[in-house]
Amino acid sequence: MEQEKSVITIVENVYYREPGEEPVMTELRHSRIIDGTGQAYERRLTATEDWQPLDCGWIKEASQLIIRNREGYFPVTNPTEEEQAEADSKIIEIAHGTPKNSDFSWLVYPKESMRGVPGNLNGLNVRSQSGSTRFTLVLYPK
Numbered sequence: 001m002e003q004e005k006s007v008i009t010i011v012e013n014v015y016y017r018e019p020g021e022e023p024v025m026t027e028l029r030h031s032r033i034i035d036g037t038g039q040a041y042e043r044r045l046t047a048t049e050d051w052q053p054l055d056c057g058w059i060k061e062a063s064q065l066i067i068r069n070r071e072g073y074f075p076v077t078n079p080t081e082e083e084q085a086e087a088d089s090k091i092i093e094i095a096h097g098t099p100k101n102s103d104f105s106w107l108v109y110p111k112e113s114m115r116g117v118p119g120n121l122n123g124l125n126v127r128s129q130s131g132s133t134r135f136t137l138v139l140y141p142k
Contacts, residue, residue: 005033008064008140010115034063036141043137044070047092047128054094054124054137061142065118067092067126070134072110089130096123108135 009031017023041057056062071090079087087110094114095105107129108114118124126135 003037005035006037006063006141008032008034032063034140034142036061036063038141040141041137041139045126045135045137047126047133047135049128049131051095051125051127054121054126056121056124056137056139059121059139059141062118062121062139063142064115064138064140065121066113066115066136066138067094067108068113068136068138069108069110070136086130090133091129092126092133092135093129094124094126096120097125 010028012028014026014028015023016026041059043055043057045055069090069092072087074083074087090110092108093105094108106114121139
């Protein structure tokens with residue numbers, strides 16, 4: 001009897017609106033069967049201004065990596081201009097290697113997220129562009 005496979009399903013809507021124009025939506029939907037089974041690795045972490053290896057736990061190969069920047073939320077109060085400016089500076093930067101030996105990095109702004117399929121988890125590093133920044137990391141096994 002064949003073991004049931006795990007499935008990753010992605011549903012995203014991205015809207016872009018230029019001044020005076022109607023918004024244009026890009027809809028992205030797909031599912032992919034993955035070979036692996038097992039528990040996803042999800043952690044609430046904090047990045048500092050120093051590059052740190054991304055803690056990937058027990059996941060050696062990932063079918064999907066998600067990073068969500070948890071900064072910029074003000075659930076009870078309206079922030080002052082200074083508080084908003086500080087929150088806006090809490091940008092997560094992810095690179096394979098560090099800027100000294102990497103050709104590019106990804107930026108994740110406050111309240112935003114990114115996802116992708118890393119070809120190699122080894123060497124992924126993370127840092128905050130300003131102070132410490134809280135983020136959530138989710139890795140699904142490959």
